[in-house]
Structures are given as structure tokens and as C-alpha cells.
Amino acid sequence: MLLLRCVVNQRKSEQEQRYALLPFMASMSAELQAWWTDAFLPQWEGFSEATLGSGVNHNSWTLQTLAVDPKYHRRGIARALLEPVVQTARREGGLLCVDTTVEENVAIYEKLGFQLAPKGKSNDGEARTVEECRHVFTGLTGAEVSVWILTSRRFE
Secondary structure: EEEEEEEOOOOOOEEEEHHHHHHHHHHHOOOHHHHHHHHHHHHHHHHHHHHHHOOOOOEEEEEEEEEEEHOOOOOHHHHHHHHHHHHHHHHHHHHEEEEEEEHHHHHHHOOOOOOOEEEEEEEOOOOOOOOOOOOEEEEEOOEEEEEEEEOOOOOO
């Protein structure tokens, strides 16, 4: 049975950067490192700030991976894996976000209590469609990747 949960506290300390970020960056080719720092990260920062607000991404919890073996779907396992993280984020006052590149996963995360975040922070309170909330990134090879951000709270 596969059960997996990976949550990252975006409040990165120097120690977290030394033990996680630096080895990750070292595993990349020089070309990929340059694209990551010069193209992707600035674009991601702009997208997350337009979607969540200034500085919110760096002061939040982000669900990176949530997986349950398909044989065990619809038994409440994903919710059980997620609940301790939701409680921690509530206790510490942080926002819990999930990013997905798989459109079908949007509905799953919505069932778990997340809500689509519009590409530009909206104050009108209207629900947004999956297409309205989709952001497209262009990778190093020119391939396009769709990304959606969902959050654990409504936008005010």
C-alpha cells in the first residue's frame, strides 16, 4: 500500500536551505540551474504573489505530494494523512496551499476542503473555473506545464 504525504513549511531557515535546497540545486546541470534561478523562480514568485498576495507563499505550508494507492481510494486515507497538517497550519496561523500540475487532481483537492485560487487575487467572491485559475509555465525545453494553486481558506 502506498501512502505518501510531503508538506513543506515555506518559512525556510538557513539550515533547511543548506540540507535541502543546496543539494537539490547541485543535482542540476548548469543550464538547468540557470533556467531555475533566472526564469522559473521569478515567474513562480510573480504567479504566487499575484495569486496569494505579497509574501504569503514564504509564510505558508505547501502540500507537495499526497498519494494513496488506487486500491485504497475513497476510504478517507488522504483526509487522514492531511488532517494533522491542517491542524498544525491552523495552530501556527499559516495558510495551507497545494500546487498541482494535474487538472484531474483539482477536484480531489476541492473534496479535501481546498479552493482554487484565481491567477490574480480577486475580491469579488465569485467562484472561478479550472481554466480561469490555470497558469502555464514554459520549461527549459519549451514544453508547457499547467499549474493550479488551491488554498485552505477563502480569499477575502
